Amino acid sequence: xxxxxxxxxxxxxxxxxxxxxxxxxxxxxxxxxxxxxxxxxxxxxxxxxxxxxxxxxxxxxxxxxxxxxxxxxxxxxxxxxxxxxxxxxxxxxxxxxxxxxxxxxxxxxxxxxxxxxxxxxxxxxxxxxxxxxxxxxxxxxxxxxxxxxxxxxxxxxxxxxxxxxxxxxxxxxxxxxxxxxxxxxxxxxxxx
Numbered sequence: 378x379x380x381x382x383x384x385x386x387x388x389x390x391x392x393x394x395x396x397x398x399x400x401x402x403x404x405x406x407x408x409x410x411x412x413x414x415x416x417x418x419x420x421x422x423x424x425x426x427x428x429x430x431x432x433x434x435x436x437x438x439x440x441x442x443x444x445x446x447x448x449x450x451x452x453x454x455x456x457x458x459x460x461x462x463x464x465x466x467x468x469x470x471x472x473x474x475x476x477x478x479x480x481x482x483x484x485x486x487x488x489x490x491x492x493x494x495x496x497x498x499x500x501x502x503x504x505x506x507x508x509x510x511x512x513x514x515x516x517x518x519x520x521x522x523x524x525x526x527x528x529x530x531x532x533x534x535x536x537x538x539x540x541x542x543x544x545x546x547x548x549x550x551x552x553x554x555x556x557x558x559x560x561x562x563x564x565x566x567x568x569x
Contacts, residue, residue: 381445382501384493389486391447391463391493396436398448401459402428405478409540414515415476417537443468449477449490463490465498472498472507488521492562495525499552507550512536512543522548526558 384391405411407423420427438444449461461477473494477487498504509527511518522529527550536545 381439381447382497384447384497385452386489386493388452389489389493390450390452390457391490392450392457394432394435394439394446394448394459394462396432398459399428399432402431402462405459405461406476408479410479411476413538413540414512414518414543415474415539417539419539421539447490447494449486461487461490463494465494467502467504471509472504473509482517487517488524488562491521491525492559495550495555495559499555505552507555508547509550510536510545510547512538512540513546514543519546522550524558524562525550526554528554 381393383393403425406428409421412419412421412423424430435444435446439446444467445465447463447465448459449463450457450459460481461475463475464473466472466474473491475487475490495507498507507527509522510533511522513532527548529546530549531547533545533547535542
């Protein structure tokens, strides 16, 4: 994982996160709709220097190859501004996590980003399974997992999220299930 690739979709460019993204993260992230279902290690209220602290922590991890973080940007936008983030943490309990600014919700953008992530995770890196989790009330995250073919494998009680304590759904997606569902996913998008 020494070189982080740029991933491209029909409407998105997922490029490596960089220090210059700090002002945009600081603009978008301190929104309760963004953070409410993130795990409680995320500080809330989000501090004025939160984006820089986040980058101070994450950029060295990226350099060491411990995780990959992509900035989601709109392909059609000339400004290359981040609208959300997709994380890959291969050694953690959850391999994939993400957030997206609310004004970009319900457009299918995160589903598109997750498809690019899954292709890379399975087809390039050769991993057999993606594990991910979400707070039970986080229906948007749940729907993305269901669309990709992930299976609910566990529900853990009393997980701590920014908004409070909720049960946590644990999902797994195998490479085989992704490939079967990706075909249907692509066909739906092309037929729409």
